Amino acid sequence: MKTIIEPFRIKVVEPIQMTTREEREVILKEAGYNLFCVDADKVLIDLLTDSGTGAMSSEQWAGIMRGDESYAGAISFHRFYDRVVEITGFSEVLPTHQGRASERILFEVMGGPGLVVPNNSHFDTTRANVEASGAKAVDLVIDEAYDPKSRNPFKGNMNIDRLQQLFAEVGVSKIPLVMLTVTNNSGGGQPVSLANIREVRKVCDDHGVPLFLDACRFAENAYFIKLREPGMADRTVSSIVREMFDLADGATISAKKYGLANIGGLLLFRDAALARQARNLLILTEGFPTYGGLAGRDLEAIAQGLEEVLHEDYLRYRIRSVAYLGERLLAGGVQIVEPPGGHAVYIDATAFCPHLTPEQFPAQAVVCALYRHAGVRGVEIGSLMFGGDGQAPEMELVRLALPRRTYTQSHIDYVIEAVLEVFAERDKIKPLEIVEAPAQLRHFTARLRELDG
């Protein structure tokens, strides 16, 4: 059989509230053309993020009932700990309330003024936490990552020459760690190959510097390795996952992605001394080491989720449903970041709206047009998000992120139809202008208005 089905049945449903185009026009205006300011019940298909928005399995809900809420030594922590050790091999396991809490603790321990942290591409909270420690965040992804049409199978790879150059330029004493984000969210959800992780490891070994993974989407990355990297097809995803982690000295993970949970994070180390420092900070702001920033029931949900993400039926369906959306848009003439990523399709808004300049926020204009036309909520990754310092980013993108196990194929068909209908009338998409915005992270709260042509 060729048809790939959703590998689950639906036991609980959440109704979607329908709205008309006229209603959405008013909602959009009231929200200042900023979809972060629209209430979720006014959204038909919510593709704002794949973070914490997935559906949990019946086994995860069963775990929620089993949750041991003891302050110290909760049995739920042991279940969580055993699963994490089994999958990753890291013995130092700190539970946090989400990925960015792990990042804050990591960089409080390892960052600091005058230091430089290289990554393929920092996600925005990772960058913010590196910079909050006083260090500088440097992106060293390969050049193809910035070419939406390049079909390099591992567009998330680190540029090894530039990494070597950075060590030569700033000196090893200024680089406390190297990070790799798998998959590379800021660059289109693109994977990093095992060969590249090994090369980065070698550079780290040559300089005696640790390698950390931002492993939010580790399972999708491993599945791409299985599909695309020579010699990997016959390996299990869990053995590839294990090799990825074996090559690293530590990791930050948002369990809102690959814990298949609604909240949670992990901070992982091999080094006991580093873990001790981090645990002291954990107690200060997250919680006692056997629950961190989480309830016992969350630990149960994550422990079970970490098992389910390695099911290859699930991963086949997951990667295929994102590819289906991407391929249909491409076939309809919409330029996306090729090939489609692991968790999202990224529309190239520069190609979509050639009549708009970066100052006119083309990607935000497409986000608004999609919402107005069909109630679909995507997110801008372009000049509104990153242009606050007056510099245009490399690309103007609209990310359509697919929550895990939440929408069916007909929902995706609806999204495809919506994008193609907006595309057919793209010359009518109007420029936007900022009315008011805070100095930092302005995309969350900025108010905009539409200009006439």
Ligand code: F0G
């Ligand atoms: N690293 C990456 C690569 C991420 O994509 C995210 C979150 C984080 C770290 C932070 O994790 O949200 O649990 O604190 N990404 C979400 C997104 C928010 O929509 O891409 P968190």
